[in-house]
Amino acid sequence: MSSDHPTYPTSLGVSDLHTISLMGQDLSADLIGKVSFGHLAYRLITLQEPTEGQARVFEAVLVALADHGFTPTAISARMTYLSAPESIQGALASGLLGGGSRFLGVSEDTGRFLADALAGVEELPTTTEGWDELAADAVRRQRAAGRFVPGLGHHLHKQGDPRIAALYGVAHEAGQVGPHLALFEAVGRVAEEVTGKALPLNGAGACGAALADIGIPVELLRGVVLLARCAGLLGHIAEEVRGNHVAADVFADVERHAVYVDPPAPARGEA
Structure with a gap:
């Protein structure tokens, strides 16, 4: 050369x-x-x-995010495999492409929300009250801007995401509870009083906070989530390969129960 x-x-x-x-x-x-x-x-x-603690938290997050049952992304992967069984990469890609603000993107959104709240803090709180005050201010500003507070609520785990305690337990044992996890925990304490709604912390948000605390850049958080979920999606496709044809049942059920309805009438003034 x-x-x-x-x-x-x-x-x-x-x-x-x-x-x-x-x-x-x-x-x-x-x-x-x-x-x-x-x-x-x-x-x-x-x-x-990675330090031993960072590696342990990173692995814990990968496990926590690998699968969550028949989510839209898992169904998408199965349906794509049903349509194109010769293209396993297409089936995996279809599930990964569905990672957005409702599923799989929450970790990144939460990490950004926490990072923004911490960015203007000259000195981190040293008491529970101080963290709660910072969290309440962040939640108020988020709502005043007309945005949802990421990391709160879950479509299924209405009374608490079972991953929260496990993730915080690992982070504490590994000595990796940093400002993002501390602030996220405070958000969970003050959210109901500030918002008027009882919305528990969700595991995806905790994963975003944990990843940020072990040094994963905020702009790469969703990539780590997709890395973890790829394993789960492959598991769903493997079930289809083994003969557990959920995708075929879903397709047949929707097709049998599809009914035609007339389109809605145009609103007054529309052509």
């Missing part, structure tokens, strides 16, 4: 005829069989070696 040929710098992976390296280490000699997938994913995202 001539000395004046352009180069393409990367701190991730490079390969040549005989070797593959990741982050400056030999993939075969230094990484395969010696680090977990979660450990490697954290390093690829941050370019930092």
Whole structure:
């Protein structure tokens, strides 16, 4: 290669005829069989070696977000596989593409909300009362702007998301409860008084807070969520492959019960 040929710098992976390296280490000699997938994913995202506590929280979040039953994204993956069984990548992609503000995007939205609330704080609170005051102010400002408070409420777990206690337990044991998790916990304490609604904290929001506390950039939070959910989506597709044809049943049920209705009349003044 001539000395004046352009180069393409990367701190991730490079390969040549005989070797593959990741982050400056030999993939075969230094990484395969010696680090977990979660450990490697954290390093690829941050370019930092995770501490034992960071790695534990990261792995816990991946487990917490892997699957949540027949969500729209899981149904989408199954339905796409039914339509195109030759394209497993299409089925996985269809489920991942559904990650948005209602499903899978909540972790990122919560992380951004918490990061914005913390951005203007010169000195972090040292008491429960101080955290509650900061949380109440953040919730009020969010509502005044006409926006939902992310991380509150769940379509199914109306009386509390069972993942919350487990995630906070791991974070405490690992010494990784930072300002995002502290503020999110405070949001849960003050939300009902500020909003007038009893909305419990949800696991997706806690995952966003936990990831932010272990150094995952806010703009990459949804990517970690999708990484975790990919495993769950693959599990749903695997069930279809094994003969548990939920997608076919859904399709048949909708098709049998579809009924024609006349379109609504145009509103007065419309052409």
